[in-house]
Amino acid sequence: MTEKVIETIHYTIFFNGEGYFTLQNKLPNYSSLFIMTDTHTSQLCLQHLLRLVPYLKKARIFCIPFGEKEKNIQNGLDICRKLNKENADRKSLLINLGGGVITDSGGFFASIFKRGIYFLNIPTTLLAMVDASTGGKTGINLDNLKNEIGVFNYPDLLIIDKHYLKTLSNRELKSGMAELFKYGLIADNFFWEEIKNRSKHMHWDDWNEFIYQANLIKNNIVTEDPSERKGLRKILNFGHTIGHGIESYFLPTYSPLRHGEAIALGMVCESWISWKMNVLSQKQHEEISKTLLSIYPFREINEQILNKILKYIRQDKKKLQEDIHFSLLREIGICTYHHKVSNDIIKQSFQSLKRNNSEIDD
Ligand SMILES: NC(=O)c1ccc[n+]([C@@H]2O[C@H](COP(=O)([O-])OP(=O)(O)OC[C@H]3O[C@@H](n4cnc5c(N)ncnc54)[C@H](O)[C@@H]3O)[C@@H](O)[C@H]2O)c1
Ligand SMILES: [Zn+2]
Structure with a gap:
């Protein structure tokens, strides 16, 4: 202990x-x-x-x-x-x-x-x-x-x-693990590697260290910007702008997503945006999407659902007309904030959720 x-x-x-x-x-x-x-x-x-x-x-x-x-x-x-x-x-x-x-x-x-x-x-x-x-x-x-x-x-x-x-069920553990992936992506590439390598065969004793490290990372960020007014704390929202839209859409349906599941899909989309806006390399975007889509369940998102999700994203950000600001990855382990992203790019980013069935490993 x-x-x-x-x-x-x-x-x-x-x-x-x-x-x-x-x-x-x-x-x-x-x-x-x-x-x-x-x-x-x-x-x-x-x-x-x-x-x-x-x-x-x-x-x-x-x-x-x-x-x-x-x-x-x-x-x-x-x-x-x-x-x-x-x-x-x-x-x-x-x-x-x-x-x-x-x-x-x-x-x-x-x-x-x-x-x-x-x-x-x-x-x-x-x-x-x-x-x-x-x-x-x-x-x-x-x-x-x-x-x-x-x-x-x-x-x-x-x-x-x-x-x-x-x-706790395996599904809930995986949901929590999404936030661990997030810490690696936004703040610590070594942490990302560790959680990626061990995610499928996590040993009971590993949790203590992962949980402790995650709290250290979060506390460092929150200490610098406790009420998200300076900006740094916004990096904790990586994956959440789109993720919350997805979570809100599925919440009243018969099969709501767990918070971490929605955020994992949000992180795939937002890493795609990071790549398309020339902030992140294609190679690293592919590593992120392959890793997350092999763990988190895919949901069919057709045009009609997508439009509803986009509406939630806009309501969430209280920006019905203008571009929305995102936290984007510069590389795995480094996240920057205040990137303006157009509606078109947000919409296109959902393409990145279509994965090759051979990658599925639920
Ligand atoms: N305040 C923040 O900074 C912050 C950050 C991330 C997420 N959140 C919020 O957290 C919520 C998601 O949290 P969550 O995933 O813990 O959801 P949750 O509280 O709904 O718990 C998930 C499920 O696990 C069950 N459960 C809880 N403890 C258990 C245990 N020990 N054994 C078996 N079952 C157990 C719960 O009853 C529930 O059914 C979302 O509302 C999200 O917005 C807040
Ligand atoms: Zn979260």
């Missing part, structure tokens, strides 16, 4: 054991305790937490249904009503135990109830461990539009315990 920590500007990230001791010692300082879970994490993760932090047996549990659709304002109102009924005050603590849906929305609900109560995150999916639970972005979706409502706010602390990954 590693006992590493990362001290961010606002909070400490604990990797495994030590965080639970710190948490147990801090708990008596709060006026009341609440834990937010979804229907999966209440069954699969809560007992582990209660066993390691017995003081939390005093906590009141709020459980919402699982899934991206639950990142909505109705759940926010419901949680706020429950907090109010339980006499929560500004010294209360909400612990978000779950994947990115729980850490994003729970962080947001804690931020708006009585103008802010304390919260902390215990991420239980790979995706939340390496991305969603860290960095201070909290929020919910507005209908199908991703993360339209939210605030920057920080947890009191963060505990990353890979024990929770034991019950």
Whole structure:
């Protein structure tokens, strides 16, 4: 068990054991305790937490249904009503135990109830461990539009315990791995090579190091530009401009994509744009698309679907007429931001998702 920590500007990230001791010692300082879970994490993760932090047996549990659709304002109102009924005050603590849906929305609900109560995150999916639970972005979706409502706010602390990954499906692990690929592409070519080489035969012990390294990369970027005003933080959005459009389109369908799956497709398109705009070499674009398309499921995107996705992308960026700005790759490991991209190029980039069937390896 590693006992590493990362001290961010606002909070400490604990990797495994030590965080639970710190948490147990801090708990008596709060006026009341609440834990937010979804229907999966209440069954699969809560007992582990209660066993390691017995003081939390005093906590009141709020459980919402699982899934991206639950990142909505109705759940926010419901949680706020429950907090109010339980006499929560500004010294209360909400612990978000779950994947990115729980850490994003729970962080947001804690931020708006009585103008802010304390919260902390215990991420239980790979995706939340390496991305969603860290960095201070909290929020919910507005209908199908991703993360339209939210605030920057920080947890009191963060505990990353890979024990929770034991019950995670292969599909969810792959979804989280997409964000690991992203870190390699935007900031560290060595990390890209490592994750690429081991992605298909990941060993249980490898996760600790990958998760830790990913948090170091993200923390370096977020420390430089915490609220995305200077610009550097925009590189974390690589793959997300198109990826969010794809995710939003499929969200209300019978087979929604996982966040990481949509982002992986978004990264293929945006690496194609990087190449077409003479920022990235063709060779590196091909390496990226071959790697990602051999892991992530392909979706048929016809002209009609494409037009709907483009509409989501424009709504997401609030740019109905003008060109949209993208973060693009200069080479694997280096990403730059503020590239204006025309609608035509965005549309054409979807060609890059058509892969050769011989490459499929699901
Ligand atoms: N705030 C940010 O900076 C940021 C960054 C990246 C992603 N996100 C957001 O994160 C969300 C995606 O997160 P996610 O992929 O974790 O989704 P999720 O929270 O929906 O979790 C995925 C599924 O795994 C289940 N689950 C959670 N923990 C489990 C466990 N230990 N064992 C078994 N099942 C478990 C959940 O119940 C759910 O069904 C998206 O809404 C995305 O927008 C936010
Ligand atoms: Zn993401």
